[in-house]
Amino acid sequence: MNKVKKETFTRSDIEESLRKEFTNLSNSDISKAVKTILNTILESVALDQKVEIRGFGTFSKKTIRPRKFTNPKTKEVSYLGETSTIHFKPSKALVKKVY
Numbered sequence: 001m002n003k004v005k006k007e008t009f010t011r012s013d014i015e016e017s018l019r020k021e022f023t024n025l026s027n028s029d030i031s032k033a034v035k036t037i038l039n040t041i042l043e044s045v046a047l048d049q050k051v052e053i054r055g056f057g058t059f060s061k062k063t064i065r066p067r068k069f070t071n072p073k074t075k076e077v078s079y080l081g082e083t084s085t086i087h088f089k090p091s092k093a094l095v096k097k098v099y
Helices: 010-021 027-046 092-098
Strands: 051-052 057-064 067-070 078-080 085-090
Touching: 010 027, 027 051, 027 057, 085 092
Parallel strands: none
Antiparallel strands: 051 057, 057 085, 067 078
């Protein structure tokens, strides 16, 4: 079975690729645009809204159930309440381009 190499992209990676694509824009304009877009996505997902970018993917909120855990050093049992994370599902078109 083939293992799929998981690649991550940071904000600076996105900005760098945009700088190459749009040479007429200044670095500060590109940085401001990327920051605004990412913050808008995060705020919307935090408010339980689903964000869909056609041809790219969907961002949604994933809830992790409450659970207990044990501190391995002290053997103390603690409880962690329900938490949330952001979930990204790539579109079929993006998956086709990447793989």
